Amino acid sequence: MMRIELVKRPQRSALFSVLSPFIAFALTMIAGGIMFALLGVNPLDAFNIYFIQPISEVWQLHELAIKAAPLILIAVGLSVCYKANIWNIGAEGQFIFGAIFGSIIPVLFPQFEGPLVIPLMLLLGMVGGAFYASIPAFLKTRFSTNEILTSLMLVYVAQLFLDWLVRGPWRDPQGHGFPQTIQFGDSAVLPELMPDAGRANWGILFALVAAVAIWLMMSRMLKGFEVRVLGSSPRAGRFAGFGFNRMVFFTFLLSGALAGLAGISEVSGAIGQLQPVISPGYGFTAIIVAFLGRLNPLGIVAAGLVLALTYLGGEAVQSALGISDKVARVFQGMLLFFVLGCDTLIHYRIRLIGMALTKANGTAQLEAAPKLEEAR
Amino acid sequence: MDITVNILLTIATAATPLLIAAIGELVVERSGVLNLGVEGMMIMGAVGGFGAGYLTGSPWIGLLAAIIVGALFSLLFAVMTLSLATNQVATGLSLTLLGLGLSGMIGTSFVGQPGVRLPNLDIPGLSSIPVVGRLIFGQDPVFYISIALTAAVMWFLFRTRTGLTLRSIGDSHTSAHALGIKVIRYRYLAVIFGGACAGLAGGHLSLVYTPQWVENMSAGRGWIALALVVFASWRPWRVLAGAYIFGAVWIGQLHAQAFGIPVPSQFLSSLPYLATIVVLVLISRNKRLTMMNTPASLGQPFVPDR
Known part of the structure; x- marks a missing residue:
């Protein structure tokens, strides 16, 4: 079980305010690819x-x-x-x-x-x-x-x-x-x-x-x-x-x-x-x-x-x-989702923390926890 | 007499999806979260319910699928707004847009297929009592669920400690957090409950109301449910009253069209939407009532600090 934790940035990240639409677009492509694969294409x-x-x-x-x-x-x-x-x-x-x-x-x-x-x-x-x-x-x-x-x-x-x-x-x-x-x-x-x-x-x-x-x-x-x-x-x-x-x-x-x-x-x-x-x-x-x-x-x-x-x-x-042309609507909806999600990166750093491991003591956590700190 | 009973029955059928979706959203909003994705969750529930019912032949499995699909779809909203602290208005809108698109795509092959209908309750003896028999003992199962749900939510919100906690989170997430309440966990559960309700409401549309799949068949009912919550000033029994008023408007305009009243059908069809606006104006002009009852932290993102 993973937990997402947001850490407020001291100021908004200039890097991510430029990058986030592109990340969102890339994620939409990945999700869209999966969708096409599921549709057998x-x-x-x-x-x-x-x-x-x-x-x-x-x-x-x-x-x-x-x-x-x-x-x-x-x-x-x-x-x-x-x-x-x-x-x-x-x-x-x-x-x-x-x-x-x-x-x-x-x-x-x-x-x-x-x-x-x-x-x-x-x-x-x-x-x-x-x-x-x-x-x-x-x-x-x-x-x-x-x-x-x-x-x-x-x-x-x-x-x-x-x-x-x-x-x-x-x-x-x-x-x-x-x-x-x-x-x-x-x-x-x-x-x-x-x-x-x-x-x-x-x-x-x-x-x-x-x-x-x-x-x-x-x-x-x-x-x-x-x-x-x-x-x-x-x-x-x-x-x-x-x-x-x-x-x-x-x-x-x-x-x-x-x-x-x-x-x-x-x-x-x-x-x-x-x-x-x-x-x-x-x-x-x-x-x-x-x-x-x-x-x-x-x-x-x-x-x-x-x-x-x-x-x-x-x-x-x-x-x-x-394929139904409704696929356009799906792409549009996914894109908006990912854009909104990626915008979080502008104001927050995101940490993914393994639930069980946060309870372990500090050193063990540092060594073993799958702690993914995304781009400071 | 028979006509009256029939009209009352159709009003109940029209009101049931509004009631269920609105009751779910009421719990969500009481926890301080504004989910504008009701329309999207509802239509996903409708397509999921129809699909499962059509493929398995069992309307009950369809109904269950509708609930699950609605809940899963709302999870998307929950992760975004609660874990990633995104703007709730925008995220809810995108949930609706995504739901309308996705349901249209999934449902392409269901268009024109015969659906399965959830049978009405039929208790030998009781259901054939004149007038009240069919009203009380002869309706579709979801109708009874909707009434029980309303009572349960009333009891939960105002008679249990957990309900009190939920309401306190809606009024001040910061204070609730300071008291050690798991704000995010409560909100996750509330949002998923709201999604399950919206999904069930959608399932009612495609398994009882009109047992078939039509694109955009929710026709704005999700939005009307959202308006009902405001209209009811976040009180369950007023949601019940509101849902039946709207059910009556919806059925009234259909009957007026059938009777050939010399008003263009489009004007009659727009009545439910216009009624929503009128009702919202009437309720919101009473600022004291609205201010007093609106959950104070409604729609505001919350990021727990450690």
């Missing part, structure tokens, strides 16, 4: 299909960018929330509402065309996401209702609302009864960046701009400082005159707007119409992206690309090996 073949083949050609990199864009956009917003110790986990719902608000123009006013359409749609998307995020923020500030549960419940409501829209009032009358809206007109489709090379659209640029902007805010501006102070010590923040309720609204509206932008970009760029399901769980996967990126916007860009690859890899193993 040669792990090396599976890894090749999962992680290498989906990004071996230029057009595939465009697909990666399409998947990474919403993840990064949502995750940078969430990182601000989580830094402030405010838990918005309803980004999936805000994503959907952004998509719905943004789609008002192409669905209800298809005759409206021109260069203004896209900017207006994006703006409405952000408004929609922010509006939907303001509900849990309002309930938290006004009634101190737990924001984790309310924001999550609203995801289900948003999914059902979208389902009703595309089956009911917004259904394409010429769509042969399929639950979908009309195809967006040309001026409502987010342009592709390099149409000759692949499908990637402006969404990835939005994501990169948002990441840099939030990074500047968090590291160079007073607002970012406020977020960090309130997150690590609400009391100190109060003494400094930073309003907690204002912060709740700020973080929720910001992350909601970014999730909404991701939603409308996805619908306008990658899908081209509203459907009952418009997201393979981007809003939840973005939580993993935020943590894998260490809640740092620049780290989140890298993490977003990694998680986007897990989606592509999941599709690849499904078609090549006949």
Whole structure:
């Protein structure tokens, strides 16, 4: 029987704050290899299909960018929330509402065309996401209702609302009864960046701009400082005159707007119409992206690309090996687990101690105990 | 009369998984740990229960498997948050995400397969008493487990010394540790108990409620169970009341859909989730009640010093 003992480090380990995502990734690979072996697939073949083949050609990199864009956009917003110790986990719902608000123009006013359409749609998307995020923020500030549960419940409501829209009032009358809206007109489709090379659209640029902007805010501006102070010590923040309720609204509206932008970009760029399901769980996967990126916007860009690859890899193993594409979700979940576990190394040293041996006297323990002290 | 009895029976069936999962989480939270992985543990229990029942043909083995799978899955959370002192909110979330993915992968081959159903209790004579017969003597076995579990947890938390110790840990792990109480050990056991309960609740879904495997079949029930604990301000009998209210809402909207009430079905389907929000608002606006009952060290990581 082994016991794990944590020894607090005098200060956080710079080494491990850099290394921990990589250790986590390596551990995920090992666990994933075991999983593939259990499924009766040669792990090396599976890894090749999962992680290498989906990004071996230029057009595939465009697909990666399409998947990474919403993840990064949502995750940078969430990182601000989580830094402030405010838990918005309803980004999936805000994503959907952004998509719905943004789609008002192409669905209800298809005759409206021109260069203004896209900017207006994006703006409405952000408004929609922010509006939907303001509900849990309002309930938290006004009634101190737990924001984790309310924001999550609203995801289900948003999914059902979208389902009703595309089956009911917004259904394409010429769509042969399929639950979908009309195809967006040309001026409502987010342009592709390099149409000759692949499908990637402006969404990835939005994501990169948002990441840099939030990074500047968090590291160079007073607002970012406020977020960090309130997150690590609400009391100190109060003494400094930073309003907690204002912060709740700020973080929720910001992350909601970014999730909404991701939603409308996805619908306008990658899908081209509203459907009952418009997201393979981007809003939840973005939580993993935020943590894998260490809640740092620049780290989140890298993490977003990694998680986007897990989606592509999941599709690849499904078609090549006949394994369920749910394998992507498993990879994502394992990755988050290992990231959180490895982050412990930043603040603590870990000792594994044999239960029986700790009771022996000191010298025997020094000589014989399988005491593994990980990297001081 | 028959319709009323039938509706009451379906409400009980809908309330049972909520009750079991919430009672388990209540014990976990009373020990000061916030496990947001209920949804994940529940869905793992559902797939494990269905799988074991389907492969062996015995719903009882299925139920047992559901409990074991839930407990084992919660162990993952326990090691992370208790031994490695990770953030409980993030770890719980990842448990849910992992559970939803893993269950989907495991369950691929179960989709569309006929499941086995746990038979209802049938006591000759007693079960055929009009009205109360079926309500009291003719329900599924898990229903009785859920009621017994609630009573047992009430007794344990408020009438035993160990229960008192558990609550004291939840209120101040530092003081409890200073008194020589094994905080981490208690919490491990509490988390595993919560996992077993969530697994059992999942097993009820796939072995009684709808004896088949459908991806994401827990449909947010784990989250509603979490909300129920807050709603109940950490008291078992209020969890019982809350679970039945939610069971009634859940069944009510299904019946409304069946009766063809001229409201889009999606709006009716969203009622349980909206009701959860409303109920949370109502309970949390009463700050005194919430503050008084919330375990004081809920969600805070604890690292024993030597």
